[in-house]
Amino acid sequence: MEQDIRLMKGNEAMAEAAIQAGIDAYFGYPITPQSEVPEYLSREMPSRGGVFLQAESEVASINMVYGAAGAGARVMTSSSSPGFSLMQEGVSYIACAQLPCLLVNVNRGGPGLGTIQPSQGDYFQATKGGGHGDYKLIVLAPSSVQEMADFVFLGFELAEKYRTPVLMLSDGAIGQMMEKVVFNHKPLPKTDKPWATTGKREGKHRSIITSLFIQPEVMEKVNIELNKKYAEITKNEVRLEEIQTEDAEYIIVAYGLSARISHKTVDLARAKGIKAGLVRPITLYPYPYDRIGELANKAKKMMTMELNAGQMMEDVRLAVNGKIPVGHYGRLGGIIPSPEEVLENFEKFIKE
Amino acid sequence: MSEEKEKIVEAPGCLTAEPDLEGYELVYEKPHTFTDVPMHYCPGCGHSTAHKILGEVIQELGIQNNIIGVAPVGCSVFAYDYLDIDWQEAAHGRATAVATGIKRIRPENYVFTYQGDGDLAAIGTAETIHCINRGENVTIIFINNGVYGMTSGQMAPTSLAGMKTTTSPYGRDIKTMGSPIKVSELIANLPGAFYVTRQAVHTANYVRKAKKAIMNGLRYQKLGLGTSFIEIVSNCPSNWKMTPLQTIDFINNEMLHYYPLGDVKLPSKEALDALAEIEKGEKK
Ligand SMILES: Cc1ncc(C[n+]2csc(CCOP(=O)(O)OP(=O)(O)O)c2C)c(N)n1
Ligand code: SF4
Ligand SMILES: [Mg+2]
Numbered sequence: 001m002e003q004d005i006r007l008m009k010g011n012e013a014m015a016e017a018a019i020q021a022g023i024d025a026y027f028g029y030p031i032t033p034q035s036e037v038p039e040y041l042s043r044e045m046p047s048r049g050g051v052f053l054q055a056e057s058e059v060a061s062i063n064m065v066y067g068a069a070g071a072g073a074r075v076m077t078s079s080s081s082p083g084f085s086l087m088q089e090g091v092s093y094i095a096c097a098q099l100p101c102l103l104v105n106v107n108r109g110g111p112g113l114g115t116i117q118p119s120q121g122d123y124f125q126a127t128k129g130g131g132h133g134d135y136k137l138i139v140l141a142p143s144s145v146q147e148m149a150d151f152v153f154l155g156f157e158l159a160e161k162y163r164t165p166v167l168m169l170s171d172g173a174i175g176q177m178m179e180k181v182v183f184n185h186k187p188l189p190k191t192d193k194p195w196a197t198t199g200k201r202e203g204k205h206r207s208i209i210t211s212l213f214i215q216p217e218v219m220e221k222v223n224i225e226l227n228k229k230y231a232e233i234t235k236n237e238v239r240l241e242e243i244q245t246e247d248a249e250y251i252i253v254a255y256g257l258s259a260r261i262s263h264k265t266v267d268l269a270r271a272k273g274i275k276a277g278l279v280r281p282i283t284l285y286p287y288p289y290d291r292i293g294e295l296a297n298k299a300k301k302m303m304t305m306e307l308n309a310g311q312m313m314e315d316v317r318l319a320v321n322g323k324i325p326v327g328h329y330g331r332l333g334g335i336i337p338s339p340e341e342v343l344e345n346f347e348k349f350i351k352e
Numbered sequence: 353m354s355e356e357k358e359k360i361v362e363a364p365g366c367l368t369a370e371p372d373l374e375g376y377e378l379v380y381e382k383p384h385t386f387t388d389v390p391m392h393y394c395p396g397c398g399h400s401t402a403h404k405i406l407g408e409v410i411q412e413l414g415i416q417n418n419i420i421g422v423a424p425v426g427c428s429v430f431a432y433d434y435l436d437i438d439w440q441e442a443a444h445g446r447a448t449a450v451a452t453g454i455k456r457i458r459p460e461n462y463v464f465t466y467q468g469d470g471d472l473a474a475i476g477t478a479e480t481i482h483c484i485n486r487g488e489n490v491t492i493i494f495i496n497n498g499v500y501g502m503t504s505g506q507m508a509p510t511s512l513a514g515m516k517t518t519t520s521p522y523g524r525d526i527k528t529m530g531s532p533i534k535v536s537e538l539i540a541n542l543p544g545a546f547y548v549t550r551q552a553v554h555t556a557n558y559v560r561k562a563k564k565a566i567m568n569g570l571r572y573q574k575l576g577l578g579t580s581f582i583e584i585v586s587n588c589p590s591n592w593k594m595t596p597l598q599t600i601d602f603i604n605n606e607m608l609h610y611y612p613l614g615d616v617k618l619p620s621k622e623a624l625d626a627l628a629e630i631e632k633g634e635k636k
Contacts, residue, residue, distance in 0.1 A: 070450075075457075
């Protein structure tokens with residue numbers, strides 16, 4: 001069979017995958033470094049089907065997603081850090097109303113207006129809630145252009161399976177860089193959505209999409225139901241990649257772009273005789289606490305490498321639970337360290 | 353008063369009791385598009401009247417199974433409890449964005465929003481203007497009661513100059529708090545606005561006119577030529593701190609001076625002819 005192989009930017013690959021995954025609608029607002037997504041979709045969707053709409057803001061985009069998802073559509077939006085912050089109220093509503101959809105944050109440096117360079121500073125926002133109330137998103141962290149395409153399919157599959165919003169947390173580098181990408185995804189079948197607003201059809205129970213449960217007893221029940229779902233997701237959907245962890249004494253934990261850099265660092269360390277390994281969480285929620293905890297039984301030290309001030313380190317510490325020292329190395333403000341720079345600091349950490 | 357009539361009035365829990373109506377002529381009943389949930393609106397509140405005519409219109413147009421409503425955040429947040437149709441409850445101010453998402457996915461459905469003045473003209477101003485500017489084929493029902501009813505009477509963008517509210521206790525000073533926004537006039541300038549009218553529901557005559565306006569606003573979705581916008585100048589007895597009767601005087605003497613009733617923008621004759629053709633086809 002002939003393969004569909006293309007050279008594309010991460011953002012474009014994600015947009016192409018979205019069309020191939022059969023999105024009914026995309027709503028978004030331009031922001032660097034993800035503007036290729038609305039540009040690509042505005043070019044392609046008129047001839048290939050589906051609604052493309054450039055909204056007046058990210059606030060409007062996310063609420064259009066709410067409306068369309070509630071009406072049964074396969075729908076997505078994408079943005080970058082400041083824009084994704086603006087969406088948080090809507091994300092909380094979507095999580096509570098249990099609407100499946102795909103959200104993408106191509107993370108740039110912050111806080112504030114920050115910089116348009118890549119960053120992983122939105123880890124807390126992505127994994128610890130972001131908006132108000134007790135809710136979680138399934139968070140997928142691609143580390144290649146290929147994965148930006150693949151995780152569109154995986155994202156919609158999980159979103160529709162669990163009736164929950166899924167976030168793809170990428171960054172400005174993965175979104176902007178060009179790589180080979182293979183499109184050979186299985187088509188995503190449309191799922192049945194009997195809860196969607198379609199007009200109260202004859203004999204059909206009417207549909208009400210809401211996140212308002214004014215009686216505390218009912219609100220508590222909804223929360224319990226949500227948490228049952230999150231427990232189910234935690235049980236079934238943890239994904240991670242391990243590189244040379246079998247005999248590793250010193251492990252780097254890194255996701256997305258940082259994992260690519262750290263992979264190289266591990267190779268360099270091995271060449272110098274250091275028994276190094278890499279754990280790459282693919283799902284940032286649910287987080288691979290159990291596996292990291294298990295690895296801490298054999299390893300001597302763990303270090304996270306992140307393009308932030310050490311946000312994921314807190315999760316690694318939870319996983320390790322005091323068994324071994326956990327450290328962090330990272331650069332901030334959109335600066336990307338080289339594998340050699342990471343190695344230098346990894347070695348320092350090992351000797352400490 | 354006849355004996356039977358007394359019996360009905362005295363029936364305990366008369367909201368749910370099934371009175372024996374034999375020998376009576378049915379002169380009034382609630383629309384079949386309503387649920388049996390008792391409304392939570394304060395006595396004399398315009399929201400309930402607006403709901404009632406909306407329910408009647410949906411019944412008379414025969415579109416109960418084909419319409420999706422978007423409820424706001426405000427006193428009418430529970431609109432979906434009362435009208436037996438499909439609904440989505442939107443975040444504060446975002447109803448028109450939600451309606452856009454729904455209508456783009458389901459153009460075959462009638463879609464409307466029902467919003468208060470804080471919701472539509474303060475926190476949701478951007479969504480309102482851009483929805484109408486895109487000419488989304490939806491109907492917006494806008495309840496202008498000059499206050500934030502639900503949160504107990506704070507100043508709204510529509511509060512009249514000098515109006516005392518819980519956050520303008522000395523009266524709205526337009527020098528520092530801005531002037532009340534005439535939303536209908538403002539949005540009528542947008543080419544996407546197809547039909548814009550300002551109505552009221554505090555007298556029987558106004559109720560009839562407002563009902564006709566809502567009916568037209570929904571019918572125009574058959575044309576797909578833009579957004580219909582029906583403003584209803586309403587009241588809030590609880591937060592205006594007036595009896596329902598006093599609110600009628602206040603509307604007549606104050607509100608309607610600043611917010612004159614009537615059509616602000618009407619469809620062209622060609623559009624109305626086209627609608628007549630479509631509806632002729634529907635009858636066949
Ligand atoms: C984001 C957000 N901000 C504030 C509120 C609080 N709030 C609820 S209703 C409301 C005002 C509603 O007033 P209006 O839209 O005029 O509707 P009314 O109750 O008068 O019909 C406010 C400020 C909220 N729910 N969400
Ligand atoms: S508070 Fe005002 S607007 Fe709300 S139900 Fe009562 S009277 Fe109506
Ligand atoms: Mg109001």
